[in-house]
Amino acid sequence: MTPGSQDFWEGRYRAAAADGSSLWGAEPNGWIADRVAALAPGAGLAIDLGAGEGRNAFWLADRGWRVVATDFSSAAVEGMRARANPSVEAMIADATSWASPEPVDLAIVCYLQLPADALAAAIGRAAESLGAGGLLLGIWHDREDVARGLGGAMSPGIRTTPEETAAAATAAGLRIELSGRRDRETPAGLACDCLLIACR
Numbered sequence: 043m044t045p046g047s048q049d050f051w052e053g054r055y056r057a058a059a060a061d062g063s064s065l066w067g068a069e070p071n072g073w074i075a076d077r078v079a080a081l082a083p084g085a086g087l088a089i090d091l092g093a094g095e096g097r098n099a100f101w102l103a104d105r106g107w108r109v110v111a112t113d114f115s116s117a118a119v120e121g122m123r124a125r126a127n128p129s130v131e132a133m134i135a136d137a138t139s140w141a142s143p144e145p146v147d148l149a150i151v152c153y154l155q156l157p158a159d160a161l162a163a164a165i166g167r168a169a170e171s172l173g174a175g176g177l178l179l180g181i182w183h184d185r186e187d188v189a190r191g192l193g194g195a196m197s198p199g200i201r202t203t204p205e206e207t208a209a210a211a212t213a214a215g216l217r218i219e220l221s222g223r224r225d226r227e228t229p230a231g232l233a234c235d236c237l238l239i240a241c242r
């Protein structure tokens with residue numbers, strides 16, 4: 043089974059459901075939570091692409107956002123639906139082809155690790171989903187980790203860089219507000235995240 047494939051993720055979520063564990067925990071990603079907290083008050087409609095167990099989606103819902111949380115794993119989506127939160131609509135969708143039919147205020151893309159062409163397509167669909175003034179917040183495992191020896195199980199081919207994500211967002215018609223890297227503490231040492239904030 044290829045790491046990152048639909049079968050791979052399906053298997054991981056089914057195994058976690060079987061033993062009652064969580065792959066990503068309950069807390070939202072810290073960088074996303076900080077960025078959302080810094081937005082002007084007034085929650086709207088958000089999408090979370092590759093939402094997994096929905097840690098970011100449910101956190102947004104708790105803060106008044108209406109969220110459409112998508113993932114291509116049916117097991118992940120079943121898990122989110124089981125939480126029966128009326129503010130979170132969980133749906134099976136491939137991030138490289140799905141765009142919201144309703145303009146959204148916020149698009150979250152959190153560790154959606156894809157090969158460059160597929161990631162550019164997903165960023166393009168997220169951009170297409172944004173209404174005027176809408177914001178894309180993206181965070182990924184950076185390819186820099188591999189150079190630092192923190193490659194983990196993920197191949198360099200599904201890691202990305204600020205240059206690649208900013209180029210994809212620009213090509214999709216977004217204005218870049220932030221493109222860069224940040225270090226993150228992990229038990230194995232400092233990991234490197236690739237960050238993107240872009241606006242329609």
Ligand SMILES: C[S@@+](CC[C@H](N)C(=O)[O-])C[C@H]1O[C@@H](n2cnc3c(N)ncnc32)[C@H](O)[C@@H]1O
Nearest residue numbers: 051066092093094113114115135136137152153
């Ligand atoms: C590393 S997990 C991150 C989950 C979640 N965003 C989080 O941060 O907790 C990556 C997620 O992306 C999903 N995924 C991978 N490729 C996808 C695609 N093409 N379309 C939709 N979901 C995808 C996987 O099923 C998995 O849930």
